[in-house]
Amino acid sequence: MVSTIRAEILTIGDEILFGQITDTNTQWIGAQLTDIGIRPVRKTSVGDKRQDILDAFKEASQRVDVIIVTGGLGPTRDDITKHTFCEYFGTELQINEDALKLITEFFNKRGRAMTELNIQQAALPQNCTYIPNLWGTAPGMWFEKDNVIYVSLPGVPYEMKNLMEFEILPRLKSRFVTNIIQHKSVRTIGIGESFLAETIASWEDALPEHIKLAYLPHFGQVKLRLTATGTDQQLIDAQLQQQVDLLMPLIEEYVFGFDKDELETVIGSLLMNSNATLATSESCTGGYVASQITSVPGSSRYFEGSVVSYSNAIKINVLGVSAETLERYGAVSEQTAREMAEGARKVLNTTFAISTTGIAGPDGGTAEKPVGTVWIACATPDETFTQLLTLRNDRKINMELTNSYALNLLRKTILRYNPAVKS
Amino acid sequence: MVSTIRAEILTIGDEILFGQITDTNTQWIGAQLTDIGIRPVRKTSVGDKRQDILDAFKEASQRVDVIIVTGGLGPTRDDITKHTFCEYFGTELQINEDALKLITEFFNKRGRAMTELNIQQAALPQNCTYIPNLWGTAPGMWFEKDNVIYVSLPGVPYEMKNLMEFEILPRLKSRFVTNIIQHKSVRTIGIGESFLAETIASWEDALPEHIKLAYLPHFGQVKLRLTATGTDQQLIDAQLQQQVDLLMPLIEEYVFGFDKDELETVIGSLLMNSNATLATSESCTGGYVASQITSVPGSSRYFEGSVVSYSNAIKINVLGVSAETLERYGAVSEQTAREMAEGARKVLNTTFAISTTGIAGPDGGTAEKPVGTVWIACATPDETFTQLLTLRNDRKINMELTNSYALNLLRKTILRYNPAVKS
Numbered sequence: 001m002v003s004t005i006r007a008e009i010l011t012i013g014d015e016i017l018f019g020q021i022t023d024t025n026t027q028w029i030g031a032q033l034t035d036i037g038i039r040p041v042r043k044t045s046v047g048d049k050r051q052d053i054l055d056a057f058k059e060a061s062q063r064v065d066v067i068i069v070t071g072g073l074g075p076t077r078d079d080i081t082k083h084t085f086c087e088y089f090g091t092e093l094q095i096n097e098d099a100l101k102l103i104t105e106f107f108n109k110r111g112r113a114m115t116e117l118n119i120q121q122a123a124l125p126q127n128c129t130y131i132p133n134l135w136g137t138a139p140g141m142w143f144e145k146d147n148v149i150y151v152s153l154p155g156v157p158y159e160m161k162n163l164m165e166f167e168i169l170p171r172l173k174s175r176f177v178t179n180i181i182q183h184k185s186v187r188t189i190g191i192g193e194s195f196l197a198e199t200i201a202s203w204e205d206a207l208p209e210h211i212k213l214a215y216l217p218h219f220g221q222v223k224l225r226l227t228a229t230g231t232d233q234q235l236i237d238a239q240l241q242q243q244v245d246l247l248m249p250l251i252e253e254y255v256f257g258f259d260k261d262e263l264e265t266v267i268g269s270l271l272m273n274s275n276a277t278l279a280t281s282e283s284c285t286g287g288y289v290a291s292q293i294t295s296v297p298g299s300s301r302y303f304e305g306s307v308v309s310y311s312n313a314i315k316i317n318v319l320g321v322s323a324e325t326l327e328r329y330g331a332v333s334e335q336t337a338r339e340m341a342e343g344a345r346k347v348l349n350t351t352f353a354i355s356t357t358g359i360a361g362p363d364g365g366t367a368e369k370p371v372g373t374v375w376i377a378c379a380t381p382d383e384t385f386t387q388l389l390t391l392r393n394d395r396k397i398n399m400e401l402t403n404s405y406a407l408n409l410l411r412k413t414i415l416r417y418n419p420a421v422k423s
Numbered sequence: 424m425v426s427t428i429r430a431e432i433l434t435i436g437d438e439i440l441f442g443q444i445t446d447t448n449t450q451w452i453g454a455q456l457t458d459i460g461i462r463p464v465r466k467t468s469v470g471d472k473r474q475d476i477l478d479a480f481k482e483a484s485q486r487v488d489v490i491i492v493t494g495g496l497g498p499t500r501d502d503i504t505k506h507t508f509c510e511y512f513g514t515e516l517q518i519n520e521d522a523l524k525l526i527t528e529f530f531n532k533r534g535r536a537m538t539e540l541n542i543q544q545a546a547l548p549q550n551c552t553y554i555p556n557l558w559g560t561a562p563g564m565w566f567e568k569d570n571v572i573y574v575s576l577p578g579v580p581y582e583m584k585n586l587m588e589f590e591i592l593p594r595l596k597s598r599f600v601t602n603i604i605q606h607k608s609v610r611t612i613g614i615g616e617s618f619l620a621e622t623i624a625s626w627e628d629a630l631p632e633h634i635k636l637a638y639l640p641h642f643g644q645v646k647l648r649l650t651a652t653g654t655d656q657q658l659i660d661a662q663l664q665q666q667v668d669l670l671m672p673l674i675e676e677y678v679f680g681f682d683k684d685e686l687e688t689v690i691g692s693l694l695m696n697s698n699a700t701l702a703t704s705e706s707c708t709g710g711y712v713a714s715q716i717t718s719v720p721g722s723s724r725y726f727e728g729s730v731v732s733y734s735n736a737i738k739i740n741v742l743g744v745s746a747e748t749l750e751r752y753g754a755v756s757e758q759t760a761r762e763m764a765e766g767a768r769k770v771l772n773t774t775f776a777i778s779t780t781g782i783a784g785p786d787g788g789t790a791e792k793p794v795g796t797v798w799i800a801c802a803t804p805d806e807t808f809t810q811l812l813t814l815r816n817d818r819k820i821n822m823e824l825t826n827s828y829a830l831n832l833l834r835k836t837i838l839r840y841n842p843a844v845k846s
Contacts, residue, residue, distance in 0.1 A: 011466075014637060015637060015639055015648075016450070016453070016466065017453050017463040017464065017465075017466060018453050018454060018457045018463065018606075018650075019449075019450040019451060019452065019453030019454030019455070019456075019457065019463075020454065020606075020637075020639055020646075020648060021450070021639060021641065022445075022447065022450055023446070023449075023450065024445060026442075026446075026468075027439070027442040027444070027445050027446065028442060029442065030439070030440050030441050030442030031441060031442030031443065032442070033442075034441045034442065040440040040441065040442075041440065041469070041470060041472075041475065042440070042467065042468065042469055042475070042479075043434075043439070043440060043466070043467065043468035044465065044466065044467055044468075045449075045465065045466035045467075046464070046465055047464060049464075052464065052465070056465075059482070074616070074638070112615075115617045115618075115620075115621055117617055117620060117621075118617060156640075158815070158817055158820060183441075183443075192535075193497070194538045194540055194541060195538070197538075197540060198538055198540075214437060214438060214443075215497075216438055216443055216444060217579075218444065223443075225438075225443060227441075280710075280731075282710075285714070285717075286710075286713050286714045286716070286717025286718070286722075286726075286729075287703075287705075287709075287710030287711065287712070287713030287714040287717065287729050287731065288710065288714040288717075289710070290709050290710030290713075290714075290731045290733075291708070291709045291710040291711040291713075291714050291822075293709070294708075294709025294710065294711075294731075294733060295709070295818075295819075295822075297784075297785055297786060297818065298786070299709075299733075300733055300734065303709075303733050303734075304733055304734045304736065304737055305730065305731045305732050305733045305734060305737040305741070306709075306710050306729070306730070306731035306733075307728065307729070307730055307731075307741075308703075308710065308713045308717075308728045308729035308730075308731070309728045310713075310717060310722075310723055310726050310727055310728040310729075311723065311726075311727045311728060313727065313772070314727055314728035314771060317772075318728070318730075318741075318770065318771070347741065348737060348741070349736070349740075361720075362720060363720060363721070392581070394581055395718075395720065396718075397581060399714075399718075
C-alpha cells in the first residue's frame with residue numbers, strides 16, 4: 001500500500017488563541033487536503049510569538065510531510081512571521097521584484113495609493129519560492145527543508161482559498177503519489193444519533209475493514225460519513241455506493257440527501273423539477289429561512305419572496321391573518337401558522353409557502369408556551385400541513401433547527417404532492 | 424509580577440481535521456480563558472487516534488498549566504477517547520453511579536428510552552473528578568497529574584459552554600492567582616486597514632509598553648483591539664479608556680461602537696432611544712438583513728417586519744415600486760432601491776426602512792452592472808438616502824458586506840435625524 005502523505009495545518013495569530021475571530025480557514029484547508037488524498041493529522045495554532053512559531057515548525061517537521069501555515073502576514077505592525085521564517089530557514093528578507101510589481105498593480109487598478117507598509121509586503125525570505133497572490137497584497141511562500149514542504153499563505157479566507165486552489169493544491173497533487181481518501185455521506189434529519197446507531201448497527205458491523213463510518217450530528221441532522229481508502233478511484237466509488245444501497249432501506253424516511261446536498265439545495269431542485277414557486281412568511285425566524293433559501297445561486301428561479309411579519313400588525317395587515325385568530329389562539333399557535341402560510345401563498349402568489357411562528361428565546365416564554373415552542377406550516381394549492389416543534393432555550397440553535405425542520409416539512413410536502421419528482 | 428497561567432485547548436476528532444465541521448468551540452474557550460486571565464498559548468487538534476492523543480497530552484503537559492480537551496465523547500462507536508485517558512492516567516473505566524443517575528433522569532424527562540451506548544457514557548476513568556453535565560449525556564471530567572490540570576468536555580457546543588460557565592471556569596478562577604489580561608476594542612467600518620494604520624500611527628507609537636494593539640479586519644470592518652496586562656483591574660480599565668479617548672478624535676467618523684457592540688445592537692439601541700421603528704425590503708440579501716436585525720433579543724420592540732421582494736412581481740405588487748421604474752432603470756438601480764425603501768416604510772408603517780437590491784453573484788453580472796453592484800437605501804419621514812456599493816465576486820462575502828453597509832447607512836441616518844440620541 002502506498003504510504004499516505006501527512007500534513008499539518010498551522011495558524012499564526014493571537015486573535016485565534018484569544019478567541020477574537022472564528023477560524024474557518026483550517027476547516028476548509030483540511031477538507032481540501034483530504035480530497036486530494038493528503039491526510040491532515042494535526043492542527044496547531046500559536047500566537048504571534050517567535051519562540052512558539054519556531055517550536056511549532058520544529059515539532060511539525062518531525063511529524064508530517066507538508067505544513068500549511070496561514071496568518072501572521074498583513075500590512076500592519078503586529079506581524080513578526082516573516083522574520084521568524086528567516087530565522088528558521090537561515091536566510092534574510094529581500095524585496096522580490098515580481099511581488100512588488102504585482103502589489104503596485106493591485107493598488108493602481110483600484111485607484112488607491114500604496115503605503116510603505118504595503119511596499120514591505122514584497123519583502124520575502126530569499127530562499128523561498130514566491131507564490132503570486134492575485135487576490136490581495138500578501139504574497140504566498142513555498143519553502144522546502146529536510147524533505148518537508150512549508151507553505152505560507154495570508155489569513156484572509158478569500159485570498160487563502162484562491163491561492164490554495166490555483167497555486168498550492170495543483171503543486172501538491174503533481175508532487176505526491178497519494179492514496180485516495182474518499183468520503184460518501186448520507187444526510188439524515190428527524191432521528192437522534194443513538195437511535196440511528198441502533199437502527200443501523202448490523203449494517204455498520206458488516207462494513208469492510210477499509211471503510212469507516214462516522215456520525216456527525218449538527219442542528220437536528222445527523223450526517224453519516226463513510227470514508228474509504230485505496231488506490232483505485234472507480235473501485236472505491238463503487239464500493240461506497242454499494243454500502244449506501246445496503247443502508248438506504250433501513251433509514252430511507254430520514255434521508256434528505258447525500259454529500260454536499262443541503263435542505264435548501266434539495267428543495268430548490270424539487271421546486272425546479274416541479275415547475276413550482278415558493279414564498280415564506282416568518283415571525284420568530286425573522287427572515288433567516290428566506291436567507292437560507294436564497295443562499296442557493298439560481299434560487300430566483302423558484303423563490304418569489306417573503307413577508308417577515310415580526311409584529312402582529314404586519315400579520316394582519318399584510319398577510320391577512322384574522323385578528324380574531326390572533327386574539328383567540330395567540331401568535332404562536334397552529335391556527336396562526338396556518339393562516340400565515342396560506343396568506344403568504346396568496347399575497348406572493350406562489351405554489352407553496354412555509355411559515356414559522358414561535359418563541360426563539362431567551363425571553364418570551366410562558367408556562368403554557370415555553371421558550372422553544374414553534375409552529376411551522378406548509379401551504380399547498382389543496383391543503384396546509386402543520387407541525388409543532390419543541391426546541392431548547394438557545395436562540396441561535398432554535399433558529400437553525402426551525403429552518404431545518406421547516407425546509408424538511410416543505411421537502412416532504414412536495415414529495416407527497418408530486419411523488420415522482422426528483423431532487 | 425505574578426506569572427501568567429498558561430493553557431492549551433485541545434480537540435479530539437477526525438471530523439475537525441478532515442474539515443467536515445466548523446470548530447467554534449475553541450474560539451469560545453479561548454475567549455473565556457482570556458477573560459479570566461488565563462493565557463491560551465496553543466491550540467491543537469488531533470484525530471481519533473490513540474497515539475496522537477497521547478502525544479498531544481504529553482507535549483501539552485510540558486508547555487502549560489491547564490489543558491481543556493473537547494470532543495471524542497458521545498454515544499456512537501467512533502469514540503476511543505476514554506480508553507486513551509485511562510492509559511494516560513494509569514487507571515480503568517468504572518460506571519460512576521451519580522453520572523448514571525443523571526443520564527437516566529435525562530432520558531426519563533424527555534420520555535425517551537436509553538440505549539446500552541448511553542449507559543456506557545456513565546463509565547469514567549476511576550481517578551477523575553466527575554463533572555455533572557446537566558445539558559446532555561456525556562459527563563465532564565477533571566484530572567490532575569504532575570501539577571497540570573486536564574479538563575475533558577463533550578464537543579457539543581451548547582453542552583460544552585454550559586459546563587465551562589457553571590463548572591469549569593469557577594473552579595479555575597478560584598484555583599489560580601492570575602494576571603489580568605484586559606481587552607478594549609474600538610469597532611470601525613468604512614476605512615481600510617492600511618489607511619487606518621497610517622491615520623493612527625503616531626497614537627499607536629505612543630502606546631505604553633504594557634498595552635498592545637491588534638488590527639482585526641472582518642467583512643468591511645476593522646476592529647482595533649487594545650490588550651493591557653496587569654494586576655489592578657481598576658487601573659487597567661482607566662488606562663485603556665484613556666487610550667481610547669486619545670484615539671477617538673482621529674477616527675470618530677468611522678467608529679460605530681466598542682467591544683461587543685455590533686451594528687445590529689447599535690441600531691437597536693438608537694431606534695429604542697429614538698422611539699422609532701424599522702422595516703426592511705430586500706432583494707439580493709434575501710432576508711439576511713432582517714435576520715441579523717432580529718438576532719438581537721428584544722428587537723421586536725423596534726422591528727416591525729420585512730418584505731423580501733426577490734422577484735420584480737413582488738416589488739410591484741407588494742412594495743408599490745412602479746413598473747416604469749423597473750422597466751427604465753432596472754431592478755438594480757438607485758431609483759428602485761429608493762422606491763423599495765419608501766414602499767416598505769409605507770406598507771409596514773415604520774419610521775425608517777432600509778432596502779437592498781443588487782447582484783450578489785456568482786451569476787447575473789453584466790458589463791454595465793457587474794457582480795457586486797449593490798444599491799442600498801434608507802427612507803425616513805422626510806427624505807431617502809441612497810448609496811452604491813461596488814463589492815467583490817463572492818456571494819457570501821457580498822451578503823455580509825451589504826448587511827454591514829446597510830446597517831451603517833441606517834446608523835448614520837438615525838444620527839443625522841436625531842443627533843442627540845445615544846446608542
